[in-house]
Structure formats: C-alpha cells, structure tokens
Amino acid sequence: MTASAHMIELRDVTHAYRTKAGPLPVLDRLSIQIPENSFCAVVGPSGCGKSTLTRLVSGLMRPNQGEVWLHGQRVTSPRPTVGMAFQNPVLLEWRTILQNVLLPMEIVKSPMSKAEATERAHHLLDLVGLTGFAEKRPSELSGGMRQRASLCRSIIHKPDVLILDEPFGALDAFTREDLWCTMHDLRAEEPFTCLLITHDLRESVFLADQVVVMSGRPAHAQYVMEVDLPGKRSLDDLYSPKAVEMLATLRHQIQVAQGRTVDDTAEAKA
Amino acid sequence: MNDTLRKILAPLLFIIGILAFWEWIVWYKQLPDFRMASPSDLIPRYIRFWDLFLIKSWETLWRTVAGLGLAVIFGTLIGMVMGFSRFAREGLYPILVGFNAIPKATVVPIVALMFVGQHDFNTVLIAFMISFFPIAVSVSIGLSTLEPEYRDILRSLGASNFTIFWKIALPKTLPEFFGALKVAVTLAFIGTNLMEIVSPHGRGLGDLFDSGRISADYPLMFAVLFALAALGIVLFYVVVFLERIFAGWAERNPG
Numbered sequence: 001m002t003a004s005a006h007m008i009e010l011r012d013v014t015h016a017y018r019t020k021a022g023p024l025p026v027l028d029r030l031s032i033q034i035p036e037n038s039f040c041a042v043v044g045p046s047g048c049g050k051s052t053l054t055r056l057v058s059g060l061m062r063p064n065q066g067e068v069w070l071h072g073q074r075v076t077s078p079r080p081t082v083g084m085a086f087q088n089p090v091l092l093e094w095r096t097i098l099q100n101v102l103l104p105m106e107i108v109k110s111p112m113s114k115a116e117a118t119e120r121a122h123h124l125l126d127l128v129g130l131t132g133f134a135e136k137r138p139s140e141l142s143g144g145m146r147q148r149a150s151l152c153r154s155i156i157h158k159p160d161v162l163i164l165d166e167p168f169g170a171l172d173a174f175t176r177e178d179l180w181c182t183m184h185d186l187r188a189e190e191p192f193t194c195l196l197i198t199h200d201l202r203e204s205v206f207l208a209d210q211v212v213v214m215s216g217r218p219a220h221a222q223y224v225m226e227v228d229l230p231g232k233r234s235l236d237d238l239y240s241p242k243a244v245e246m247l248a249t250l251r252h253q254i255q256v257a258q259g260r261t262v263d264d265t266a267e268a269k270a
Numbered sequence: 271m272n273d274t275l276r277k278i279l280a281p282l283l284f285i286i287g288i289l290a291f292w293e294w295i296v297w298y299k300q301l302p303d304f305r306m307a308s309p310s311d312l313i314p315r316y317i318r319f320w321d322l323f324l325i326k327s328w329e330t331l332w333r334t335v336a337g338l339g340l341a342v343i344f345g346t347l348i349g350m351v352m353g354f355s356r357f358a359r360e361g362l363y364p365i366l367v368g369f370n371a372i373p374k375a376t377v378v379p380i381v382a383l384m385f386v387g388q389h390d391f392n393t394v395l396i397a398f399m400i401s402f403f404p405i406a407v408s409v410s411i412g413l414s415t416l417e418p419e420y421r422d423i424l425r426s427l428g429a430s431n432f433t434i435f436w437k438i439a440l441p442k443t444l445p446e447f448f449g450a451l452k453v454a455v456t457l458a459f460i461g462t463n464l465m466e467i468v469s470p471h472g473r474g475l476g477d478l479f480d481s482g483r484i485s486a487d488y489p490l491m492f493a494v495l496f497a498l499a500a501l502g503i504v505l506f507y508v509v510v511f512l513e514r515i516f517a518g519w520a521e522r523n524p525g
Contacts, residue, residue, distance in 0.1 A: 090420050092420075093520065104427055108428075157427075163426075
C-alpha cells in the first residue's frame with residue numbers, strides 16, 4: 001500500500017451494515033480521488049450510501065474493506081483537521097451564535113488564540129451574511145441562517161477537509177442558491193478540499209470541480225465528471241449550453257444508477 | 271398592566287378570592303370547625319403556635335431538601351447509566367417501575383424498623399425514595415434521545431465521550447431535568463410528611479398535624495396544611511428560579 005498523493009482518496013472501499021436480515025452491503029469497491037483544494041460533489045440515488053461515505057471519510061466509521069486516505073495518512077479515527085456540516089444544522093440552543101461557531105475551538109488544539117478565533121468567527125459570520133447575529137440564540141434565526149452559522153462552525157478551525165452532508169437540502173430554492181454563492185465566497189477567501197453529498201444536480205455542477213455519480217446499492221463510482229466552468233461562476237452559468245449538457249449527462253447517469261435505463265452514452269458518443 | 275405587577279398580583283388575587291369563598295361557605299352553611307375550619311379560625315393558631323410552626327417547618331423543610339438533593343444526585347446518576355447504556359436501561363426499567371409502584375406509606379414502617387430511632391435519616395430516605403423516579407426517567411430519556419448529529423459534530427473532531435457529555439448531552443437534558451425536578455419537589459414533601467405522620471417521632475409539620483388530631487384541634491390541622499402548601503410553593507419557585515438561570519434558553523419568548 002502506497003501513501004496517497006491526493007487530499008482525499010478512497011481505495012476500493014467496501015462496507016456493509018449489519019441488520020437483522022443479515023448484512024446490508026452499501027458500498028462496493030468505491031474509489032474516489034479528490035486533489036488538494038478541489039471540490040468534489042457526490043450524487044446518487046436515495047439510499048446508495050452517500051452518508052456512509054461521509055462517516056468513513058471523517059473517521060466516524062471504518063470500512064470493512066479498502067482504505068480511506070486523508071492528507072497522505074490512513075484514516076482510522078476522527079481527526080481535528082476535518083470540518084463537518086449536516087442537513088440538520090445542529091446548533092446548540094443554549095449557546096449564542098458566536099459560541100456555537102467557536103465550539104470546535106474548544107475541542108481542537110489550534111495555534112489560534114482565543115481573541116484571534118473570536119475575530120475569525122466574526123469575520124466568517126460577516127462573510128456568510130450574519131453580521132450582527134453573533135449574540136443571538138439559534139432559536140431567533142431562520143433555517144437558512146442557522147445553516148450559515150453551521151457552515152461557519154465547520155470551518156472555524158481551518159480544517160484541510162470540509163465534509164458537507166446535504167447541508168442545503170432542507171432549504172428553499174432561493175436560500176439554497178444564496179448559500180451556493182456563499183460557498184464560492186468562502187472558497188475564494190481560504191482554500192479547502194471539499195466533499196459535498198447532495199441530491200441536487202444543479203448544486204453539484206455549480207459548486208464542484210468534479211462530480212461523482214454513485215451507482216445504486218451497493219454503490220461504486222459509476223461515473224465521474226470534470227466540471228470545467230472557467231472563472232468565477234455565477235448562477236447564470238447554470239443556463240449555459242455547456243452546463244445544460246452536463247446536467248443532462250448527470251441526469252442520465254442517475255437514471256442508470258436507479259436502474260431505469262441502460263448506459264448508452266458510450267454508444268451515443270461512438 | 272405591566273408584567274411583573276401581574277405576576278405578583280394575579281396569584282394574590284386568586285388566593286384572596288378562594289379564601290373569601292371558603293370563609294363565606296363555612297359561614298353560610300354554619301359548619302362547626304370540626305367539620306370544616308374557616309380561614310379566620312387559622313389565624314389564632316398561627317399566633318398561638320408561631321414558634322412551633324417555625325421550628326417544625328424548618329425540620330420538614332431541611333429534610334425534604336436533603337431527600338431531594340439525594341434524589342437529584344442518584345436520580346441523575348441512574349438516569350445517566352440508563353441513558354448511555356441500552357443494556358442498563360432495559361435491565362433497570364422494570365425494576366424502577368416496580369419500585370415506584372410500591373406505595374411509600376407501606377415502606378415507612380419497614381424503614382422505621384430497619385433503622386430504628388434514626389428519624390432524620392429515615393425521613394430523608396423516604397423523601398428521596400419517592401422523588402428520584404421522575405428525575406432518573408427524564409435524564410435517561412433526555413440522554414438516550416440525543417440526536418446522533420449532535421454527537422457527530424464533536425466526535426468528528428476527536429472529542430472524548432466525557433467532552434460530548436459535558437458540552438452537549440448534559441446541557442441539552444437540563445430542560446427535561448428541571449421539568450422532573452418540579453414534580454419531584456412536591457413528591458419529596460409528600461415523602462417527608464408520610465414519615466412524620468405514619469411513623470410519628472415528634473419532628474416536622476407532620477408532628478404538629480398529629481398533635482392537632484390528638485387534641486381535637488381541627489383548625490390547627492388545617493393550619494398545618496396551609497404551612498405545607500406555603501413551603502411547597504416556596505421550594506417550587508426556587509426550582510423555577512434555578513431553571514431560569516441554567517435552562518432559560520429553552521424558554522420561548524411569548525408572542
């Protein structure tokens with residue numbers, strides 16, 4: 001086994017859950033490579049093991065077989081260089097927004113002083129459009145605002161790797177598009193490697209450098225698409241012919257993954 | 271009307287109203303005081319026995335608080351064990367339910383025999399036994415229903431189980447804990463008085479109640495009930511006050 005040159009690499013990862021009815025295989029020889037500072041979106045049919053993937057990469061779970069590599073090291077347990085955000089923003093109701101954002105700093109040993117961390121928290125809150133909400137309680141914020149705060153929390157400790165498990169899934173369409181742009185702003189500000197799990201093909205094309213389509217369960221990487229929309233992306237780019245074509249391809253691949261149609265792209269291209 | 275004023279005036283108004291109705295109905299029906307004492311009968315008792323009321327109230331109060339304190343400590347510990355370990359939860363639940371189903375009035379004579387003469391200890395023990403159940407149950411439910419994402423945000427950073435408990439599970443359980451504590455307060459008073467009345471040993475408001483019964487001083491018995499109610503209200507609002515401080519975040523702003 002050789003060390004991985006990629007920031008995130010999964011090699012032939014196979015995993016099954018134990019259930020009453022016997023083992024339930026979710027991942028079957030899944031391999032994904034994500035270079036440093038790039039953004040990878042993973043899409044796939046429901047229940048294909050996308051969330052399992054995040055738990056494996058974050059070290060919350062270990063695969064039955066195969067290897068997960070982060071930053072050239074094998075993942076065997078959770079590590080503080082990872083940030084996570086979920087569909088449910090899980091803010092702690094008894095803390096202010098600022099205290100919520102600073103939560104990881106209480107766990108992770110960081111060269112940042114408390115004052116620096118607080119300053120950074122305020123800066124991140126400004127960046128995601130939560131200026132003036134630092135001292136509010138989560139219950140005073142809307143769903144979209146909570147998710148923004150949760151994003152700030154996931155990167156406050158300057159993680160190398162950000163894992164997003166459908167963080168925009170429960171939001172309304174406009175808020176979601178807003179947050180997509182916020183993600184681009186955050187990445188422009190400070191680079192990180194990102195693994196995004198999503199159901200939304202437009203989201204994957206707009207945000208990612210690489211889109212991985214997972215097959216139905218047990219899942220492997222069925223299709224990998226490089227997204228080369230050059231320059232700073234705007235929402236209008238999603239309506240360019242190039243993007244529309246990419247979306248059509250992805251949609252087709254999802255249908256293949258769902259088993260509704262056979263993969264005929266190879267023939268069509270030939 | 272402003273908020274604070276209403277919070278003080280409204281209960282006062284209702285108390286005065288109920289007392290007035292009571293006074294009226296005793297007068298109207300011309301009930302003798304051995305059937306129903308009226309509020310105006312109580313005042314002479316408080317004046318005559320004020321020192322006894324103070325001493326006995328204190329005896330009742332400290333033993334109730336001590337029993338409640340034990341209930342908080344052991345109830346929380348049992349709740350923690352049950353909240354974190356499914357094995358312990360499934361094993362302990364029927365035992366706890368069975369224990370709680372035993373009428374504590376039947377336990378009093380047994381405890382009195384077990385620890386003969388240890389009146390304060392026995393009283394605290396009964397107050398504890400009757401009040402720890404809701405605390406244990408609520409803490410265990412609070413902990414076992416913690417959403418996995420809450421755990422994961424800290425676990426993914428490499429936090430220890432203790433850190434997760436201290437920073438997330440414990441504060442998140444506080445509202446349930448205080449809800450149970452409010453129930454436990456009144457239960458603990460029942461426990462203390464059970465011991466004082468079922469196994470008389472010359473201490474507490476239960477003893478004063480018993481003296482009233484033996485000497486056929488019915489208004490005194492009513493007066494003791496009022497003193498107990500007053501103590502219960504005071505302790506209840508102490509808990510409400512603590513809840514504001516430690517779990518005030520769980521309260522939604524009205525409107």
